[in-house]
Amino acid sequence: MEWTIWAGFAAGLLISTVTAPVGVSGAVFLLPVQLSVLGVPSPAVTPTNLLFNVVAGPGALWRYRRGGALRGGLARRLVAWTLPGVIAGAAIRVFALPGPGIFRILVAAFLLPLGAWLCLRTLRPARRRPDAVEPSARVLAALALTVGVIGGIYGIGGGSLLGPILAARGMPMARIAPATLAATFTTSVAGAAAYALLALASPGPVAPDWWLGLACGAGGLIGGYLGARLQPHLPETSLRLLLGALAAALGALYAAQALS
Template identity: 40%
Template sequence: MAFPVSGIETYIFIPPLVAFLISFFTSMAGVSGAFLLLPLQMSVFGFTTPSVSSTNFLYNVVGTPGGVLRYMREGRMSWPLACCITAGTLPGVMAGYYARVKYFPDPARFKFFVGTVLLYVGMRLLRDAVKSAPDRGYTPSALEGIERPLRITNVSCGLGRIEYEFAGRRVSFSVPGMFVLSLAVGVVGGVYGIGGGAIIAPFCVTFFRLPVYTVAGAALMGTLVTSVAGVAVYSLVPLSNGMTAPPDWPLGLLFGLGGFLGMYFGARTQRHVPERGIKLILALVILTVSARYIWRFITP
């Protein structure tokens, strides 16, 4: 099958299959998988124009509802956290779009930018997985003793701080701190073509010390909302040459179909996988992709 905008020719089942495999594992940590799908499109399929970012956003729009719905059904959606993430990332995406078309139109420079972002995310995840106490009590075996179903309860919201209980523990985070972080993540996500979940989720876990089981749903919800804005901006706002950069709709929809199923089943499987295992798998994959991009930029 030929895809007109990207110029890709491949079997019709390849995009949804690849997206399913990626999103199944990444969604357990609140990540849609777009951060890995973009390098795949650039390196394997040769799709390097600004439209690759909007296609990635389209994948998020179609795919993330699968994970979001599952987390909502299981009562593990932290709505206050999701609102904080969305409020910060939305304006950041607009600024990120401007940076993408002005400073990173060249594929080589853009790949280096991608590599540095992934390097930072991967190192944060790896450090936390290695140095922290094993899963801080949130292993599947530890959770077995908690009354089912596992849900977020006793939520307390304020302008300065938000608190909630999960698995018998009370956790909290700073609202201003989360907003500032989300704003910065939105800028990077707007450049990269991701909703920001790949960046915000590790920070929520490592810096704010929130359990990944409660971060995942909120991160995916933030990714969904900001990705809708991303598709709109790339499709309607002209580039420096007066042209827009709309997504490759057939390709993005096929990726999204696989992502929807992958994220749904990934969210369902999450509670049975140790938190440390999720972090290690994600960190190793991220660092591998990052090292490849940075090395290719240094030694063209």
């Protein structure tokens, strides 16, 4: 339907503009819109969300790269370990969690703590130490692999979880945001490809909604660039509180739907 294409474009544009400054692709908030408003079936909604990340990601990444924010090895390490995780998560999503009821519970279980975490860390931020460093190689590998699996199941690439966790260790958002977006983009490419292959072995709606995913991604491409460009001029505290409150509200909504 034509209205769903334009609605997807507008949703991708708006969400990415708000979320890109804090290193979140926006897929975490686009997914409920696809399920409840645009009518994408489960589990096809997950690869459609990954397709959004693939198309939308370069907008913010290009802007961050122009500013030199992608220098350093953090992005490469995150990509190396989230990549196998997202492929495993795709297989789990298709063969173990296909039902919409279970999926709503999963959405609620993810969004509620994520929202509370963002709000708590914003209202009571951890004191950043001058010597604060990223996790050790082993801890970072385990963290990125786990988040990759969750991201593959949920269709978000994993950056929405990695960002708050790394920020809690005292790392600056200016370093975290480009790295988590790079990891989200790369793992989303792998995840979307994995779902396309799994669609050949599954009778259900596993393949992405290509036209809708591309429309949402086109909006996200523009919005991500705008958000990354606006990052130095936006109050980070207000953005974090907005994201946390939105995540918690969406999680509560899906919890109520799953229990009704």
